[in-house]
Amino acid sequence: MRRRILLLFPALALPSLTGGAATAQQRPQVVASFSILGDMVGQIAGQRVQLRTIAGPNADAHSFQPRPSDAEALRNAALVVRNGLGFDGWVDRMIRAANYRGPVATATEGLVPRRMEAHGHAHGHGGAEQRQPHAAAPRTAPDPHAWQDPRLGALYARNIARGLAGADPANAAAHQAAGEAYAARLEALDVWIREQLAAVPEAKRVVVTSHDAFGYFGAAYGIRFLAPQGVSTAGEPSAAQVARLIRQIRAEGTTAVFIENMGSPATLERLAREAGVRVRGRLFADALSEPGGPAPTYEAMFRHNISLLVPAMRGEGA
Template sequence: MRRRSLLALPALLLPGLAPAHARAQTQAAPSVVASFSILGDMVTQIAGDRVRLRTLAGPNADAHSFSPRPSDAQALRGAALVVRNGLGFDGWMDRMIRAAGYTGPVATATQGITPRQMDAHAHGHDHGGAGRRHNHSVAPRQVPDPHAWQDLRFGIAYARTIAAALARAVPAEAAAIEANAAAYIARLEALDAWVRAEVAAVPEARRKVVTSHDAFGYFGAAYGVAFLAPQGISTEAEPSAADVARLIRQIRAEGITAVFLENMGNPATLERLAREAGVVVRGRLYADALSEPSGLAPTYEAMFRHNIGVLVPAMRGDAA
């Protein structure tokens, strides 16, 4: 009788006999820290719940001016992997890695990418350095443009770099991570083809867009669109009156109808520019940050679909 009652006990009450899924649930997934929302989404698409993700500059957050919290440094210390953009975009992450004493693996998404070069003094500042004015006696210094994810071909390179780092960080899940990455890359390749077809339907002379800051250089080079911005590549700098006046003249002279705000940053300058140029701001683009989950661009893929969905009719001059 005694023997029978012991056999009837649930297995999970007997030492060493817990079901496999119950044992797995007691083992916390490795922690991954991503610097900003686009990289965080890529980690999610590739690893899913096989890792615990912490994204520092989250939805609608301006990664140019992000200030890490003490809790962010603490999360870094326990991470199995850190994912950053590089090219100076998230330099605060590099400083935090040093300050936190983190010595684990770091995946730099732009690794192996040959970046576009930009004038460091364009619109009066270096990237991340507000208020620095151009000295006309000094030759302009070229710096890398960090917004490489705006070209989906580079987004695919990001995905490959992140997937390889995740597979090394979580070797027990490497097969699933690699399968997810392959499916994700196939979707990005299809999305790239769709973007090219949509933009190609707009006459080349109409492919001109004014945005808040110069975050779309890679998009423009990849898909044949000219982007103009009163601010340079950082959202922290204030454009000069001459910059704004020049853009107003160009909008009027060339009949530019695609004028957009971005989902982060101060809209006042662009709203004033549009008002003085006599054009309508056609909505918001997502450049450096995704939206909240319930918003228009909660993922990297959704960001491109939203941006193309508003850019194409605005470039054609369709009624707002």
């Protein structure tokens, strides 16, 4: 992948691309790796910056392929905002290819990540993992989807605000104040989510979804998430993994089965059909919707997902 990007952007690998050109602009340009981070930057900085989001609405940032124009955006960037934990590693490769030397804000800085199986074994979060007896211990990797816990989203907000303050000193106080206000909103959102989930008995808090993106959400709110795919949407689950999950859905009477807004729903639709359940809707996990859609912001994403999850877990309309 690195070789490909270097070939795509040979003209950008120049020592002059240091990110310093942004100081000549009226508003500094900030480049965010994917839509959730782009919204966070927008919520904090507003019109004080020019925002460029590389992997936009409904884009799968796991396997995103940058375009030459995306690398060109680094030429005038005052700040690059990335998730880290291996989620958007293509940003790091793009930075190296473009010889960008400006500041980079890592939203997950200071976070101790959860660990998850490195391959697509179906297992539950917020509960016991589903493993075969006497199987070798699976390899683990950091779970990069930390934004799925809004309390950790508040950490993201503070890290981004600190990055903005450093890259835009003239507005540092405004960025820091806006970051704190946004973090407080996310902490209030966490309280609202807990209030909504209080209507769901603990035994019913089981959800099947496309890939393993909801581990932090499950750990925060006591929900077991089962997925035929692992941390990345790039891999395909084996027939044995799908069959094992079908048996589990039948045995536990799971009614909350969802697809996500990215990638092909074919595997989950086949799984639901064979398990005798129906897909209850579309959750947003790794990307926001377009502006006119149901999840155009990070906060709206949680409200949309909760509006689907609560009745599905309760078995309403099953």
